[in-house]
Amino acid sequence: MNKKTIVEYDIMEVCLLAGKIMLQSGAETYRVEDTMMRIAASYGIKQSHSYVTPTGIIFSIETDEPTKTKLIRISERTTDLKKVTMVNSISRRISVGELTVDEAYQQLKEIESSNLTFPFSIQVAAAAIASGCFLIMFEGEWHDFIAAIISGGLGFLSLIYFHQLVPIKFFAEFLASFVIGMLSFVFVYMGVGNELDKIIIGSVMPLVPGLLITNAVRDLMAGHLVSGLSKGAEAFLTAFAIGSGIAIVFTFL
Template sequence: MDTSSVFAADCFLLAGRLLMQSGAETYRAEDTMLRMARSQGYQDAQSFVTPTGIIFSAGHESPTRIAQIPRRATDLSKIAEINTISRALTANQLSIEEAYEQLKTLENKNLFRSELAQVIYAAIASGCFVILFMGSVWDMPAAAIAGGIGHWVCLRVNAITKVKFFAEFTASIAVGLMTLLALYIGFGFEEDKIIIGAVMPLVPGVPIANAVRDMMAGHFVSGVTKGAEASLTALAIGSGIAFVLILF
C-alpha cells in the first residue's frame, strides 16, 4: 500500500469533512477535494459527498477513505480558512504536509464568538429586522430582548440535548412568551413585527441557500436533504410560536 497516497487522501478528506461540518455546499466540498488532489498529481481522484458522509479515493490503486459527518453548523470563517489553505496548496505555496498540519490545527480551533457575543449580535439583528419588516422603532427594544433570549435558549438547550430541532422549538416558545410579556406590560405594540424580528436569527437562511445552490449544481440528493432539514427547522420555529399563541 502506498503510504503517501493514503496520507494525501487523509489530507483531502479532512478538508472536505471540515467544509461540510462548517455548513459549506456539497459541490464546494467535492470541488475543493478534487482540486487539491489533482494539484498533487492524483488525476484519477474521485469523491462522493452527502450531508452525513464522504467517500473519497485518490485513484484506482489507492484505498477508498470514508468519513462520517455527525454534526453540522454554519461557520463561514472556517470555510474561508479552508479555502485559503486549499488555494495555497493548489498554487504550490504549501506542501501537502504543511496543508495537513494547518487543517488539523483549524479542526481544533473554535472560530465562533463567545456565547454572550452571539446573544448580543442576535439581539441587535432582531431589533433591526423589525425596521426591515416595516415595523415601528418603538418595537425594536422588545424584539431585541426577545430575540436575544430566544437565541440564548437555543444555544443552551442544544448544548444539553444535542437535538437541534428541539432547541429551535424551545427557543421559539421563549420568543413567543417574551413577546406576549412585552405586549402585556406595554413595552411593545405590534405583536407580529416583534415576533418576526425576534425569530429571524433562528431562521435557517444559509442552509436554504445551500440547498438551492446544490440543486442548481446537480447534487439532487444533498439539495433535497438540506432542503428537508431547513424545512424541519422552519417547522420547529413556526410550531413553537403557534403553540404559545394558541395557549395564551
C-alpha cells in the same frame, strides 16, 4: 505497503480532512467536492472521485494499483464561514506548490481544532440587535424596538442553552421560538410593545436557517439532488419547529 502507497493515503487524508472541515462549517456540497479533487490533482493524483452528502464523505483515487477508497461520517454541522475561507486558502497554496502533504495536513488539523467563532456574549448581543433591526425592516414601530431586542436576545440564548442541554436540533429551536412567543406576548400585555406579530417576526429571524436554505438551492442547481433535498428537508423541519413553537403560544393564549 510501499512508500508510494503511503504517500497516496496521506494525500487522501489531506483531502478528506479539508472536505470534513468545510462540510462541518456550512460549505456547499459542490464546493467541498471541487476542493477535494483540486487538492488531489495538485499532488499528482490524475483521477479522483468524491461523493459528498450532509452526513458523510466518500473519496477515492485511481492509480496503477487497485482503487483506494475511504469513507468518513459527519455528525455535527454548524456555520463557520471563516474556516471555509481558510481551507480554500490552503487549497490555493497547495495548487501553486507552496505546501507539502505533511504541512497541509498539519495546518488543516490546526484549523479543525481552532475555535474561530465569536464569544458567546457577542453572539447573543448580535442576535438581539439583529432582531430589533428586522422589526424595523418589516415596518414595525420604534416603540417595539426594545421588546424585539430583548425577545430576540433571550430567544437566541435559549436556543444555545437548550441545544447544550438536549442535543436535538429541532427540539432546541422549538423551545427557543416558544420562549420568544411568550416574551413577546408578555411585553405586549404589559404595554411595552404594541404589535405582537412584528415583535415575533423580528425576534425569530436569528433562528431562521438562511444559509441552509441557500445551500440547498445552490446544491440543487448544481445537480447534487441528494444533498440539496436533504438540506432542504432539514431547513423545512427547522422552520416547522420555529413555527410550531410560536403556534403553541397562540393556541394557549
